[in-house]
Amino acid sequence: MRVRELQEPPYTIVGDVPRFSRKMTAFARPSGGKSEGKRQPSKPKDVAAIIAEGRDGYSRMDYAVQNAARTMAATMGHLAYSWERLEGARGSKGELAEPPPHEPEDAAAFTEQIKEAAQLYGADAVGVCELDRRWLYADEDVPAERQVPADIDKAIVMAVAMDRQRISESPTARAAGATGNGYSRMAFTAVCVAELLRNLGWRALPCGNDTALSIPLAIDAGLGEMGRNGSLIHPELGPCLRLCKVFTDAPLVPGKPVEFGVREQCEKCTMCADQCEASAISRDEMTAEPVCPSNNRGVLKWPLNADLCLRFWRANGTGCADCISACPYTPKR
Numbered sequence: 001m002r003v004r005e006l007q008e009p010p011y012t013i014v015g016d017v018p019r020f021s022r023k024m025t026a027f028a029r030p031s032g033g034k035s036e037g038k039r040q041p042s043k044p045k046d047v048a049a050i051i052a053e054g055r056d057g058y059s060r061m062d063y064a065v066q067n068a069a070r071t072m073a074a075t076m077g078h079l080a081y082s083w084e085r086l087e088g089a090r091g092s093k094g095e096l097a098e099p100p101p102h103e104p105e106d107a108a109a110f111t112e113q114i115k116e117a118a119q120l121y122g123a124d125a126v127g128v129c130e131l132d133r134r135w136l137y138a139d140e141d142v143p144a145e146r147q148v149p150a151d152i153d154k155a156i157v158m159a160v161a162m163d164r165q166r167i168s169e170s171p172t173a174r175a176a177g178a179t180g181n182g183y184s185r186m187a188f189t190a191v192c193v194a195e196l197l198r199n200l201g202w203r204a205l206p207c208g209n210d211t212a213l214s215i216p217l218a219i220d221a222g223l224g225e226m227g228r229n230g231s232l233i234h235p236e237l238g239p240c241l242r243l244c245k246v247f248t249d250a251p252l253v254p255g256k257p258v259e260f261g262v263r264e265q266c267e268k269c270t271m272c273a274d275q276c277e278a279s280a281i282s283r284d285e286m287t288a289e290p291v292c293p294s295n296n297r298g299v300l301k302w303p304l305n306a307d308l309c310l311r312f313w314r315a316n317g318t319g320c321a322d323c324i325s326a327c328p329y330t331p332k333r
C-alpha cells in the first residue's frame with residue numbers, strides 16, 4: 001500500500017458546512033431511530049432474555065466483560081473532559097506549582113515528544129492538525145466548560161486499536177467488549193495527554209466523541225481516509241479503531257493529510273454494506289446530502305443511516321461492528 005502525503009485533506013466540500021449540533025448525534029437524539037422505517041424495534045431488547053437464549057457471544061460473562069470494559073470511559077469521561085486540571089494531578093514530583101508555558105526551541109522535536117508520550121499512554125496512531133473550527137459542534141450545544149476558545153488552534157488526534165479477535169465476533173456482546181475497552185482507552189489516553197500539556201504550561205481539553213467531529217479532524221491530522229462504512233480507515237489499523245482528541249494552544253507542528261486509495265477501493269467494494277443487517281450503509285454514489293438527521297451536510301461521503309444502525313443495536317441487545325469486521329482494511333489476526 002502506498003501512502004501519499006497531501007497538501008489538502010482528501011475530502012470534497014460541497015457548499016457550506018454548518019457546524020453540526022451535538023444534539024443531533026445519534027445517541028443524543030431522544031427520538032433516535034424513530035424517523036426511519038419500521039424494520040427494527042425502537043426499544044432495547046431485554047438483556048436478561050437474550051442471556052437466557054444461551055447464544056454464543058451473548059452470555060452473562062460476555063455482557064459483564066463488555067460493561068466493565070467501559071468503566072474508565074463512563075467515570076473519567078464525565079470527570080475529566082474539561083479544561084480544568086484533575087484534582088490530585090497537580091503537584092506531583094518534578095512539576096512546578098504554576099508552570100509557565102514551556103517554549104520549545106525546536107517545535108518539530110517537541111511535537112514528536114508529545115506524540116511519543118501519547119503512544120506511551122496508549123495511542124496506536126497520533127497526528128496533529130490545525131483546528132478547523134467547522135468540525136467543532138455548535139457552541140450552543142456544548143457545555144461552557146468544554147467550549148473551545150478562538151485562540152486554541154491545534155488538535156492532537158489519536159487512534160486506539162480495538163481487539164481484532166473480538167471485533168471479528170461482531171455483532172455479539174463479546175465484540176462489544178472490544179468497543180467498550182476502546183472507549184476506556186480513549187479516555188485514559190486523551191486525559192493523560194492533556195495533563196502532560198498542562199504540566200508544560202499549555203491549555204488542553206481532552207475529548208472522546210464529544211465537542212467535535214472526530215473523523216474529519218483525524219483526516220486533517222493525517223490518520224487516514226473515510227470509508228463507505230462511515231469510519232476512519234487508517235493505513236495499518238484499518239477501521240478497527242476508536243478516536244479521541246486533545247485541543248490545545250501548545251506550539252505543535254501539524255502533519256499532512258494522507259491518501260492511500262480508500263475512496264477508489266470503496267467505489268468498487270460493498271462488503272460493509274453487504275454485511276450490515278440494518279441496511280444502514282449506502283450502496284449509492286457519494287453525496288453531501290444527509291440520509292438521516294444525524295448526518296452533517298456539506299462533505300461528499302457515503303452517509304450512514306444512523307437511525308437504522310441504532311435500531312439494529314437495540315434489537316441485537318448490544319452494539320455492532322459488522323462493518324468494521326467485514327472491511328478488507330481491518331488487519332487479520
Ligand code: SF4
Pocket residue numbers: 275276277278279280281304308309310312313320321322323324
Ligand atoms: S454498526 Fe452494524 S448496523 Fe451499524 S452500520 Fe455498521 S454493520 Fe450496520
Ligand code: SF4
Pocket residue numbers: 227228229230265266267269270271272273326327328329
Ligand atoms: S468494506 Fe469495502 S466499501 Fe466498506 S469501507 Fe471497507 S473497503 Fe470500503
